[in-house]
Amino acid sequence: MLWLCILLPRFAPEASAGGRPQAERAALEVLALWALQWSSQVSIEPAGSAGRGSALWIEIGASSQLFGGHAALRERIAADLASLGYTHRLGAAPTPGGASLLARAGLATVATTRTQLRQLLAPLPLTLLALPEEPLAALQDAGLQCIGELLVLGAAAIAQRFGPGASLYLQRLCGEVREPLRMVRAPQRFTSRCEFADPVTDTTALLFPLQRLLAGLQGFLRSRDRAVQRYTLCLEHHRRAATRLEIGLARPGRDAAQLLALARERLAASTLGAAVHGLGLEAHELLQPLVLQNDLFSRAAQHSEQLQQVIDRLAARLGESAVQTLRGAADHRPERAWRMSAASVTASAAAPVGPAVPVRPCWLLPQPLHIDRPQELFAGPERIESGWWDGADVARDYYLARGADGAQLWVFHDLRNGAWCVHGLWA
């Protein structure tokens, strides 16, 4: 066992120090979900009355090999915490208590064995011990100054002189007695939220708290080996229904930075109807992640990843239906011989083009446009008679004509009413 303790002295600054223990606890729970990506054993302790700040423990002994050793893992965790804007201290030891004591002492050295831990603890002052004031004062009155002097006394003597609580604490600290920790379990569905001490009126101010919530989502998804293709931002207002923003991805993903980039575009494109007092994040539909999410990519996989990101970014800003792919449809009527569908990297199966038709112009007008009968017709006719079965039947003769400006027009003569229309351009 190797426990990494993260001490958060000024935790959840947006929860306005001191006054809002619930908000602080909620923020700590989000961070616990984030921590689950590193290990399945995570425990938290919200800031108590002792004023010691909040603490979070991660068991990194079992998982450190996956992340290139415990030093590398510790660095990654520290970098992540810094990018999330958390002031923190780290300590690592075979016991949770030892890890938090080393963190409090500001010792970067990792104690990998219990002997090493005792050696590291020995010169540290007694005041670092997480003991109530009374036994602590008694220890100091007895003339003890550093932890080493206390540890040589032995458990029985300590219990007799300073109470059983102090003795048990020291035994757990040194690993002679196992410390019972309550482990954080990943919930079945992901919801998390945070409250703001001051209402937010600018969407960009939501990005920082959102980054923390998304870090929680990423940890949650990694720990359960799942991904999302859709998530919801819930902007909570005072005495008003919350604004819900649905954010979709072209294919399942779980990278917090990518999820944040999409939310950024979406928020940039929306205006706040009212001040925001709280922010919620929900992801209900958990999907199988696509392979190669985080591994070395082949060039093609890299391309599809880059493409997915640009599709998502465009859709987040311009709307879900703004990015589309085109395919042919089996209909002789040109206006019905195509289909648009939402662009997606995964849709790679060759789509049918429809029946073989004579050559068509590159541009189709959205609506046929009435014109006078052309002076001269260059090619044609191609007769299209179709659609008697669905009430939108047509009977037309198509020709090539030339506009006054030199444009080559695809025109038709409507055999039902004699009208002439332009339907396309030979661009």
Place this chain on the structure above:
Amino acid sequence: MTAQLLRCAPHPGRDDLRLQLERMYRSGPTSEEAGPVALPTGFAQLDAVLPGGGWPVGAITELMPEAQGIGELSLLLPALAQLGGAGRYIAWIAPPCLPCPQALTRHGLVLERLLLVQARDAQAGLWATEQALRCPAIGAVLAWPAALDDRRVRRLQLAAEAGGSCGLLYRPPAAALQPSPAALRLRLQALDAGLRIEIQKARGGRTHALVVHPAAAVCA
């Protein structure tokens, strides 16, 4: 203090500068990784006069047809078909009409590799164009911007450089009167038979005029 000023002061040239710095410090691809600097147009007589022998890659080309429907799109189709065949995507940003799937397929384009992007206004269209140009998976970006100034074209030019794609902008004939930082500028004119191309500007090349026959109206 300085950092704060930089963050707050609205300075018109700042984005340009940032893009330029990005370009300067971006670690360029190694020579074997780098794609071709030009994409053959599919028209031998045009390739012969274009610097690099084709549509410039990682750069902006401006096409200024005197009217719509004179073969201005067919001129690009052979090159676009090559890109699709090579697995790269083609983004169409706010096209003026609907591209006909049967016509594109006949010219060898892979429909699955087309992305059609609708933009509600000109600004959104430009933003989308820039995003698409920056994506290395997209080989060519076609756009029909309503109005453009120098600064905008330069931004797009830098985006095309960053993504290594062909930026193909259709602009009104009047744009030919203004200078532009685009790498290649062509004026297109309809003839009774064929399309007259006037190379107004070609970075690293000469101005020239020639006639090609895009295979648009096969039945003509």
